[in-house]
Amino acid sequence: MTQKSGSYSSPRRSVGEMIRAFFYEIYAFIMNLADVVLTPLQRVIGSRNMAYFFVLPNLLIFGIFVLFPMLLNFRYAMTSGTGLFLSDRPFVGFANYRALLNCTNFFDPNTCVEDRFWRAIWNTVFFVGFQVLGMVIFALVTALILNRGIRGRGFFRSVYFYPVLLSPVVVALIWKWILQRDGLINAVLISLDQERVNFLLNADWTKFWVIFVSIWAQMGFYMLILLAGLQSIPADIYEASAIDGASPWQDFRGITLPLLMPTLFVVLVLALIRAVQVFDQVYVLTNGGPGTATFYMVQYIYNTGFSGQPQRFGLAAAASVLLGLTLLIFTLIQLWLGRSSEAV
Amino acid sequence: MLFSTNVGEFLTRTRGRRRWDVTDVIAYLYLAFGTLLMFLPVLWLVLSSFKTPAALVKFPPSILPYNQEMAAVEGYDEPLPLFTVTREDGSTAQMVQIRRVGIEAQMADPANPADVISVNINDREPVEKLSLAWENYTEPLARFNFLTYLRNSVIVTVAATIITLLINSMAAFALSKFEFRGRDVILVIIISTLMIPISVVLVPVFLVITSVGWVNSLWGVIIPGAATPTGVFLLRQYMLTLPDELLASARIDGASEWRIYWQIVLPLAAPALAVLAIFSVMWRWNDFLWPLIVLSRSELFTLQVGLNAFQGELNVQWHYVLAMTVLTLLPITIVFAFLQRFITTGIATTGMK
Numbered sequence: 180m181t182q183k184s185g186s187y188s189s190p191r192r193s194v195g196e197m198i199r200a201f202f203y204e205i206y207a208f209i210m211n212l213a214d215v216v217l218t219p220l221q222r223v224i225g226s227r228n229m230a231y232f233f234v235l236p237n238l239l240i241f242g243i244f245v246l247f248p249m250l251l252n253f254r255y256a257m258t259s260g261t262g263l264f265l266s267d268r269p270f271v272g273f274a275n276y277r278a279l280l281n282c283t284n285f286f287d288p289n290t291c292v293e294d295r296f297w298r299a300i301w302n303t304v305f306f307v308g309f310q311v312l313g314m315v316i317f318a319l320v321t322a323l324i325l326n327r328g329i330r331g332r333g334f335f336r337s338v339y340f341y342p343v344l345l346s347p348v349v350v351a352l353i354w355k356w357i358l359q360r361d362g363l364i365n366a367v368l369i370s371l372d373q374e375r376v377n378f379l380l381n382a383d384w385t386k387f388w389v390i391f392v393s394i395w396a397q398m399g400f401y402m403l404i405l406l407a408g409l410q411s412i413p414a415d416i417y418e419a420s421a422i423d424g425a426s427p428w429q430d431f432r433g434i435t436l437p438l439l440m441p442t443l444f445v446v447l448v449l450a451l452i453r454a455v456q457v458f459d460q461v462y463v464l465t466n467g468g469p470g471t472a473t474f475y476m477v478q479y480i481y482n483t484g485f486s487g488q489p490q491r492f493g494l495a496a497a498a499s500v501l502l503g504l505t506l507l508i509f510t511l512i513q514l515w516l517g518r519s520s521e522a523v
Numbered sequence: 524m525l526f527s528t529n530v531g532e533f534l535t536r537t538r539g540r541r542r543w544d545v546t547d548v549i550a551y552l553y554l555a556f557g558t559l560l561m562f563l564p565v566l567w568l569v570l571s572s573f574k575t576p577a578a579l580v581k582f583p584p585s586i587l588p589y590n591q592e593m594a595a596v597e598g599y600d601e602p603l604p605l606f607t608v609t610r611e612d613g614s615t616a617q618m619v620q621i622r623r624v625g626i627e628a629q630m631a632d633p634a635n636p637a638d639v640i641s642v643n644i645n646d647r648e649p650v651e652k653l654s655l656a657w658e659n660y661t662e663p664l665a666r667f668n669f670l671t672y673l674r675n676s677v678i679v680t681v682a683a684t685i686i687t688l689l690i691n692s693m694a695a696f697a698l699s700k701f702e703f704r705g706r707d708v709i710l711v712i713i714i715s716t717l718m719i720p721i722s723v724v725l726v727p728v729f730l731v732i733t734s735v736g737w738v739n740s741l742w743g744v745i746i747p748g749a750a751t752p753t754g755v756f757l758l759r760q761y762m763l764t765l766p767d768e769l770l771a772s773a774r775i776d777g778a779s780e781w782r783i784y785w786q787i788v789l790p791l792a793a794p795a796l797a798v799l800a801i802f803s804v805m806w807r808w809n810d811f812l813w814p815l816i817v818l819s820r821s822e823l824f825t826l827q828v829g830l831n832a833f834q835g836e837l838n839v840q841w842h843y844v845l846a847m848t849v850l851t852l853l854p855i856t857i858v859f860a861f862l863q864r865f866i867t868t869g870i871a872t873t874g875m876k
Contacts, residue, residue, distance in 0.1 A: 210785040217781040229780040230701035237694035241750035248727035255726055263730055324550045337863045338558050344855045346809035348827045352848045353568045363567055366583040403870055456722050459811040463831055477722045484726050485816055496726045503723040
């Protein structure tokens, strides 16, 4: 309890210690104040039952704002109308799901009643596929390189990680500025005698840049986890294989990759779950456009339920139930893989 | 065969090798290129944010903020732009432009503004110098609600982080150090919701917020995310490692459970609390979708929502948007600069975001 020493007065203390002592005094004062009520409470309900008091605040907020809404969502998905309160909303059974799934050909959004939903789905599938693949490859290669005896590893690690901290809005604005018609990339293209491209008005280019930017922004996070995984592989395994005369490629195939597999799976699933929820960055960068080229699932939910008129809460809720089920499947796969890799 | 050996060597650890070879060169090239790719966009943003609107629309753009020099001239309220004019005889002079009509510009010597001559615009070059357009920062701060957005963001981030730390650590203490009925049920529920994001329950949470009357209130942004399953899980795992004997001896000394919590458990869990605090600050400062839904009155906007609205309504005013973007990323960057080692190791060991 080093902090406690702050409450004793010693003749010489540095400024930092004094500041810390000051905050500790405030902290201790508030906590002591709470004890005035809580000690009698403990006397009444007994010390073992204090556990209920400790979980209560968290449980209350969790129940009201997470658990209850989750259950409510199923109910919402079975109502229609424009009212927000359930009493104003007629029950329609599975009609919302039927509307979402009403397609002659699921691979062609034009044949669907809710064509935007299916455009969002196929766009999301495309995005998730390439984004997760690119992310894992770049994160893995960077982690492997940083795991060599690289000088200045701390510096590189920080540089690659820095964009992770930036908000999606900031990331989107940075790249919007670079990709605009008179932006940096077009200046480089012109200096190389190439045609200028209006990146954010071209459907194919936007699909590429949206994936590129999200890899740029998140790669550092997965790289860190992979790097930690690589560093937990004991060095003597490599020493033993060096004595056996194994080639570096054999080392990689036979030691690094199998031992890194559990970490790689965690990274894969985390990246998958985040990619399915892609929203804010793209919303600011392209607003789903041009047309519906970068229109994804969460934006469908947001537009249907909140920004469009009329606000179709029922349809949005049904879509989010389907999204939630998809995420649940990924989570279960992760738990299952986590368990089986622990068993090995 | 040679290829696979090289690739393999490239991909395996080679710490402590004596001599340099081609794989080292490739590795450092990759890292140098990556560093540029990661850092250049941010640097470009910062440099651009110091350019005047006139310099921003110039194409191709200059790298550093070269802005046109202005000269205050007697008889004119605003400073006038300065140009280097080439006369017909080939001599040059620095003159200010009073107005421009088509391809002709009316220009004058700043020392003698009454004597106006007409110059073809191809015969003049703007006088540029390296200068920082601080007005990009000061003007929007004065004219728009940016300080209000900043204040809202700080309130949300600080309040949410304190509440999160308090209620999560209380719950974690109960879940790690007590045996009570319902504990396992609570744990299972918390773990199974670890991966459920708010985007899945947007509609019903919005209903709850409306019923409580928290639409257009900062509480509506702060509270729903406060009971993070991630935080409870992280803190509980850490508190499990604290020795029970410590708590038992404190109980014998007559300490109340609350005193044990705040005077023994919390100080010992400080490293885990610090990691959660960093996560929470990051989540809250950068949060976008939920504040976007809860807050519709602009005086309540957080920085992220405000910044988005700002770039939407002032689509062409890039000089303001860029400067405000820099202001938004500044606090996080400063925190990272001081705590980067702590943050990177913290995330690597807990494996979450």
